[in-house]
Amino acid sequence: MTPVLESTSQPASERPAAGVRIAGPAVTAWIRRHRTWTLIGLVFALGVALTIIAQLSPGRDDAPLSTRNAAPDGAKAVSVILGNQGVDVRQTDNFAATMSALERADGHSASGDRTTTLLLFDRNGYLDRGQLQELQRATDRLVVVTPRLSALTALGGDIRPAGVVPEGVSTLEPGCGLEDPAVAGAVTAESAYLYQAGRPCYEPSEGLGGLYASSGDGRLVVLGSTQLLSNARLDEHGNAALALRTLGASEQLVWYLPGIADVTTADAPKTLDELAPPWVAFLGPWLALVAVLAMVWRGRRLGPLVFEPLPVVVKAVETAEGRARLYHDAHAVDRAAENLRAGTLVRLARILRLGPDAESTAIVDAAARHLGRTTEQTSGVLDARPRTESELVHWAQQLDTLEKEVTAR
Amino acid sequence: MAISGRFVLLALTGLVPVMLFPDWGTVLLVCLLLCAALLLDLSVAATLRKVKLDRTLPGNVTLSGSAESVLTIGNTGTRRLRAVVRDAWQPSAGAQNPRQRLDVPAGERRRMTVLLQPARRGDLKAPHVTLRAFGPLRLAARQRTLPCPGAVRVLPPFHSRRHLPSKLRKLRELDGKAAVQIRGAGTEFDSLRDYVRGDDVRSIDWRATARRSAVVVRTWRPERDRRVVIMLDTSRTAAARIDDEPRLDTGIEAALLLAVLAERGGDRVDFFAFDRRTRGRAGSASKGNLLGQLVQAMAPLEPELIELDWSQVPGQIRQISAHRSLVVLLTPLDGGAPEEGLLPMAAQLAQQHLVVVASVRDPMLGTMQKERATAAQVFRAAAAERALLEREAVAIQLRQMGVEVVDAEPHQLPPALADAYIRLKAAGRL
Numbered sequence: 001m002t003p004v005l006e007s008t009s010q011p012a013s014e015r016p017a018a019g020v021r022i023a024g025p026a027v028t029a030w031i032r033r034h035r036t037w038t039l040i041g042l043v044f045a046l047g048v049a050l051t052i053i054a055q056l057s058p059g060r061d062d063a064p065l066s067t068r069n070a071a072p073d074g075a076k077a078v079s080v081i082l083g084n085q086g087v088d089v090r091q092t093d094n095f096a097a098t099m100s101a102l103e104r105a106d107g108h109s110a111s112g113d114r115t116t117t118l119l120l121f122d123r124n125g126y127l128d129r130g131q132l133q134e135l136q137r138a139t140d141r142l143v144v145v146t147p148r149l150s151a152l153t154a155l156g157g158d159i160r161p162a163g164v165v166p167e168g169v170s171t172l173e174p175g176c177g178l179e180d181p182a183v184a185g186a187v188t189a190e191s192a193y194l195y196q197a198g199r200p201c202y203e204p205s206e207g208l209g210g211l212y213a214s215s216g217d218g219r220l221v222v223l224g225s226t227q228l229l230s231n232a233r234l235d236e237h238g239n240a241a242l243a244l245r246t247l248g249a250s251e252q253l254v255w256y257l258p259g260i261a262d263v264t265t266a267d268a269p270k271t272l273d274e275l276a277p278p279w280v281a282f283l284g285p286w287l288a289l290v291a292v293l294a295m296v297w298r299g300r301r302l303g304p305l306v307f308e309p310l311p312v313v314v315k316a317v318e319t320a321e322g323r324a325r326l327y328h329d330a331h332a333v334d335r336a337a338e339n340l341r342a343g344t345l346v347r348l349a350r351i352l353r354l355g356p357d358a359e360s361t362a363i364v365d366a367a368a369r370h371l372g373r374t375t376e377q378t379s380g381v382l383d384a385r386p387r388t389e390s391e392l393v394h395w396a397q398q399l400d401t402l403e404k405e406v407t408a409r
Numbered sequence: 410m411a412i413s414g415r416f417v418l419l420a421l422t423g424l425v426p427v428m429l430f431p432d433w434g435t436v437l438l439v440c441l442l443l444c445a446a447l448l449l450d451l452s453v454a455a456t457l458r459k460v461k462l463d464r465t466l467p468g469n470v471t472l473s474g475s476a477e478s479v480l481t482i483g484n485t486g487t488r489r490l491r492a493v494v495r496d497a498w499q500p501s502a503g504a505q506n507p508r509q510r511l512d513v514p515a516g517e518r519r520r521m522t523v524l525l526q527p528a529r530r531g532d533l534k535a536p537h538v539t540l541r542a543f544g545p546l547r548l549a550a551r552q553r554t555l556p557c558p559g560a561v562r563v564l565p566p567f568h569s570r571r572h573l574p575s576k577l578r579k580l581r582e583l584d585g586k587a588a589v590q591i592r593g594a595g596t597e598f599d600s601l602r603d604y605v606r607g608d609d610v611r612s613i614d615w616r617a618t619a620r621r622s623a624v625v626v627r628t629w630r631p632e633r634d635r636r637v638v639i640m641l642d643t644s645r646t647a648a649a650r651i652d653d654e655p656r657l658d659t660g661i662e663a664a665l666l667l668a669v670l671a672e673r674g675g676d677r678v679d680f681f682a683f684d685r686r687t688r689g690r691a692g693s694a695s696k697g698n699l700l701g702q703l704v705q706a707m708a709p710l711e712p713e714l715i716e717l718d719w720s721q722v723p724g725q726i727r728q729i730s731a732h733r734s735l736v737v738l739l740t741p742l743d744g745g746a747p748e749e750g751l752l753p754m755a756a757q758l759a760q761q762h763l764v765v766v767a768s769v770r771d772p773m774l775g776t777m778q779k780e781r782a783t784a785a786q787v788f789r790a791a792a793a794e795r796a797l798l799e800r801e802a803v804a805i806q807l808r809q810m811g812v813e814v815v816d817a818e819p820h821q822l823p824p825a826l827a828d829a830y831i832r833l834k835a836a837g838r839l
Contacts, residue, residue: 279431286424286436293417300411302495302508303539303554311531313709316649316656324777324792328785336791343778344795346801347505356805389784396781396790 072232091255105252121145129154162196162209172202184241192225423761455552472566483518501529535760564704569666569823635839636734644684648712660739721751
């Protein structure tokens with residue numbers, strides 16, 4: 001009750017009505033008055049700022065197999081090693097940039113003899129047939145990581161998907177005559193795809209297809225596993241050897257991870273925006289502006305609110321009701337019975353004119369005589385000791401009836 | 410600054426050129442035009458720094474009545490003031506038309522009348538006035554809040570006034586102004602008069618009869634010029650609401666009726682409201698109308714959430730009256746621990762004064778005590794029984810000390826207290 005007291009007992013004249021002061025109050029005083037909200041606002045602003053900074057900070061890239069991703073599923077390790085070995089690794093994320101990077105790489109190479117490699121990891125199949133073929137034409141050597149059937153068909157050749165590495169196989173041996181796999185030795189085979197080709201390497205068993213497939217002229221290489229290149233697994237078995245030999249064959253390496261921007265929309269149907277007349281674009285924003293103006297119009301209050309010092313008012317019967325609930329919760333049948341009995345005896349004594357000091361036995365006798373009954377009958381009611389709640393209810397009603405009878409006669 | 414609905418409509422009509430020539434250039438142009446209209450209208454609106462406010466207050470008003478507060482707005486500037494004025498009364502003042510449109514030409518003044526229908530007793534305040542001055546196009550307005558404090562005192566309603574005529578008649582019967590003069594109605598010797606058939610033979614003054622040929626009887630009248638001290642408890646227990654009325658308000662009604670009655674009965678009345686310090690004081694010793702002083706003293710009373718300091722009460726009463734008085738304590742019988750506060754103080758006061766304790770009984774307790782259909786109701790009945798027994802015990806103890814106890818339901822308390830006063834006066838116990 002203490003805060004209520006403070007807020008009500010103080011006369012209204014002593015408090016400054018908020019906002020009435022015309023003279024500008026000190027900023028510090030304002031902050032002190034709104035300390036909680038200022039703190040909450042500061043924390044919120046700080047949180048927003050940190051989130052924005054975290055989002056905008058450069059170099060962070062959590063795409064799988066990205067050369068800027070140092071997470072277990074990234075490929076920063078392999079790209080750094082390649083860079084240290086003199087390979088110029090350049091990552092791109094859209095088709096136009098890739099093409100220009102490939103052209104520049106061609107220009108760099110003086111001899112023009114198989115010096116550009118393109119690594120393509122199209123996780124979601126964004127590229128269409130035409131784009132894939134253009135890429136193939138622009139590069140000397142194309143390394144495709146876990147391609148789909150559509151991509152492989154577009155790239156030509158006879159390499160086809162052939163399922164996944166069976167469960168329980170953790171490493172695979174080269175088992176083929178190609179130079180790179182043969183030198184690299186066993187590699188990680190977990191969660192890898194298999195490809196059928198003329199000369200598949202790393203076959204789990206004969207005829208199933210291999211994790212590493214290469215076209216006849218060696219210009220198209222298919223790697224069936226992202227694990228080989230990932231930061232987490234690069235140092236296991238012959239993973240690093242295979243990755244570095246496959247990707248480090250030329251001086252220029254373009255690392256292409258296609259994004260949503262590469263999806264061609266040329267053949268999509270016309271959108272609603274294109275069909276609508278030009279003024280429709282202005283309708284919404286203008287109506288929004290009008291709505292904001294309407295809010296300003298209605299929201300501007302005509303002066304500050306006026307403080308109403310409300311007096312404290314408590315329902316008087318609350319204390320009795322609270323005590324009743326306490327009795328009920330504690331199953332205080334005895335206590336309740338004693339109260340009811342005492343109340344009845346006091347009233348009976350008054351009705352029967354026995355005075356306030358009358359003994360209960362005297363009241364019982366007097367009531368019996370008054371009603372023309374035996375003492376046992378009235379004392380049976382007045383001296384009963386109810387044990388349970390149902391008995392208490394029954395007995396309370398009996399008491400009430402007795403009292404009414406005495407009053408009535 | 411504020412904008413009007415008219416400006417919003419204007420912005421909406423701006424949609425037409427934007428639709429006809431859908432281009433960002435058009436949008437910019439229309440926006441610029443709107444801004445220009447807004448600024449132009451704002452710049453030619455009257456300056457609110459040159460507004461003089463003057464308030465005429467109605468003074469006092471009773472709770473059920475209404476009053477008019479007049480605000481005079483003077484425009485000392487050079488431009489016409491087209492204003493919306495809000496006289497900011499607190500909500501319970503019940504201002505019926507606090508917002509008004511006012512057109513004040515330069516150098517003139519206009520009056521604004523606000524009708525107040527107060528919903529609460531006490532001092533109701535209006536701390537400030539807000540003005541909104543529109544330009545001639547009524548597109549935009551300057552707004553300013555000017556401090557202009559005003560207050561109106563709402564007096565207690567004195568509903569128990571309706572009991573006054575009947576109680577006064579009873580009092581006059583005692584006083585002998587009515588036809589019958591009965592022995593025993595008062596103890597103060599009044600006069601001698603001739604015996605009339607029907608007079609009590611015991612009142613015959615034999616000595617006077619011996620001096621004259623006719624039989625002479627003595628008449629008595631009730632004592633006059635006795636002191637009545639009314640104490641109203643404004644401590645935390647006064648905040649309790651009984652039958653839709655706080656105990657404090659019931660106490661005020663009872664105190665008003667008793668005070669007016671006692672004053673007509675020729676006694677001196679003093680009133681004070683007390684919890685830990687005196688919250689209000691009035692008495693017939695000071696100049697002016699007693700009822701007016703009482704309602705002025707009672708109007709701002711509010712229950713304070715603190716315990717009543719009983720130890721100070723005898724001192725307060727001694728300050729008011731050094732002689733034997735009728736001390737009326739308007740305080741609850743069941744407020745926490747009466748054994749510690751009320752009982753010892755009442756005993757101490759009863760040695761010197763005649764003490765009456767007037768208390769409000771909660772009719773809800775009686776209802777609770779009779780409902781016995783379910784277990785929950787029986788427990789409620791037991792709790793109510795307990796509360797009633799405690800009250801009863803305190804009342805019995807008080808009566809044993811010679812203190813009169815008036816215990817009645819809210820609407821019955823004022824007449825019951827008045828009856829107690831008349832009874833005591835008739836018995837000559839004042």
